[in-house]
Amino acid sequence: MTELFTQQYWPIWTVGLALALFLPVRKLIWVVYVRRAKRLGGGDEADQARLKKRAGITAILICLVFSFIYVKYLFRGAP
Secondary structure (H helix, E strand, C coil): CHHHHCHHHHHHHHHHHHHHHHHHHHHHHHHHHHHHHHHCCCCCHHHHHHHHHHHHHHHHHHHHHHHHHHHHHHCCCCC
């Protein structure tokens, strides 16, 4: 079990952390997008669906980059 915490498994930890962060980050970004759209005069159903797709792409990029950097930092001193 302790071998899972070695440096050779960093890709698994990166993907796992990115998956765990994806849904909350997507929801947070989507809420910000929708509030901004409503403030600017939009925000109908079609617009919200488009913004949800956009938030998903943005969340994927943010989560993967953050997970990669965090896990590399975490395992930098591991044997």
